[in-house]
Amino acid sequence: MYCFGYYRYIWCSMRQFYFFVLVMALAFTSLNAQQPYVVVLGVAQDGGYPHIGCKKICCQNAWKQDSLRRYVVSLAIVDPSTKRWWLFEATPDIKFQLEYFNQLTSNQFSYLPQGVFLTHAHIGHYAGLMQLGKEALNSKNVKAYCMPRMANYLNSNGPWSQLVSLKNIDIDTLEENNPINLSDSVSVIPFQVPHRDEYSETVGYKMNVGSKLFLFIPDINKWNVWKQSIVDEVKKVDYAFIDATFYDENELPGVRMESVPHPFVQETIKLFENETNDLKSKIRLIHFNHTNPLLYNPSKVKQLKEQGFSTATQGDIYK
Numbered sequence: 349m350y351c352f353g354y355y356r357y358i359w360c361s362m363r364q365f366y367f368f369v370l371v372m373a374l375a376f377t378s379l380n381a382q383q384p385y386v387v388v389l390g391v392a393q394d395g396g397y398p399h400i401g402c403k404k405i406c407c408q409n410a411w412k413q414d415s416l417r418r419y420v421v422s423l424a425i426v427d428p429s430t431k432r433w434w435l436f437e438a439t440p441d442i443k444f445q446l447e448y449f450n451q452l453t454s455n456q457f458s459y460l461p462q463g464v465f466l467t468h469a470h471i472g473h474y475a476g477l478m479q480l481g482k483e484a485l486n487s488k489n490v491k492a493y494c495m496p497r498m499a500n501y502l503n504s505n506g507p508w509s510q511l512v513s514l515k516n517i518d519i520d521t522l523e524e525n526n527p528i529n530l531s532d533s534v535s536v537i538p539f540q541v542p543h544r545d546e547y548s549e550t551v552g553y554k555m556n557v558g559s560k561l562f563l564f565i566p567d568i569n570k571w572n573v574w575k576q577s578i579v580d581e582v583k584k585v586d587y588a589f590i591d592a593t594f595y596d597e598n599e600l601p602g603v604r605m606e607s608v609p610h611p612f613v614q615e616t617i618k619l620f621e622n623e624t625n626d627l628k629s630k631i632r633l634i635h636f637n638h639t640n641p642l643l644y645n646p647s648k649v650k651q652l653k654e655q656g657f658s659t660a661t662q663g664d665i666y667k
């Protein structure tokens with residue numbers, strides 16, 4: 349670049365500077381495009397939204413309008429640098445969620461994930477595995493990551509045991525607090541949480557995704573029966589997707605709420621009320637029962653936001 353005179357010199361230097369900024373911006377953008385990220389594929393409780401048999405106000409509009417429907421709770425971790433991705437939970441909505449994932453990521457990844465991480469044996473969290481079996485997709489060796497009791501349950505009970513014997517799935521047994529390294533920039537750690545463990549233990553996951561840490565606890569009994577403090581655990585991460593099955597104790601008239609223990613949204617709000625807004629803003633409430641007004645009542649969502657909290661939104665991408 350030849351420049352003559354003072355003004356030409358300044359002009360030339362500016363051009364070089366802008367060129368440098370442009371190159372750096374492009375380099376940063378392409379580096380950023382390679383960073384792993386998390387996608388929200390579903391936010392509802394096991395029965396989905398709308399809910400079977402429900403004619404009440406909570407589900408009325410969702411039966412009429414597709415756009416109001418929500419899939420059962422599920423996340424995906426995506427690693428563009430290795431072109432791989434992993435699914436969290438195999439829900440009854442799995443076939444729609446696989447399609448949805450491909451749409452959200454512009455079909456840049458394999459149709460099936462490299463593996464599926466399961467939290468426990470309640471229908472919303474593993475029953476979607478049936479779609480991988482001989483009667484449907486007949487997949488080959490999809491890794492199913494789960495804890496020992498869950499692995500034993502799948503190995504010993506049909507129809508799940510057939511998925512194992514036909515090698516539709518390949519069970520990889522997890523160990524509590526033992527990280528699974530999925531790539532240079534993605535790792536996952538299971539930890540046990542108290543829940544109604546009829547067929548399996550229940551875990552949550554900590555996910556290390558690039559430079560961000562995520563917490564995922566879709567199902568848990570009350571916070572105070574967990575050996576960890578949820579407030580401390582949220583402090584350690586960037587985003588926390590946590591159980592918000594029910595809004596409050598009046599939600600299921602005629603049902604003893606102790607028989608289906610979960611932290612009420614009201615209780616979670618109370619627990620965090622003296623914490624900073626910064627901490628509250630890390631929380632993404634998820635796993636909504638169809639009766640939870642956060643699914644169908646915008647004024648409750650607004651009120652929640654005013655208190656500093658957020659709901660997980662289906663389709664959101666955390667880059």
Ligand SMILES: [Zn+2]
Pocket residue numbers: 393394470472473566567635
């Ligand atoms: Zn559940």
Ligand SMILES: [Zn+2]
Pocket residue numbers: 398399402403404405406407408638639
């Ligand atoms: Zn309903």
Ligand SMILES: [Zn+2]
Pocket residue numbers: 468470543567
């Ligand atoms: Zn459950």
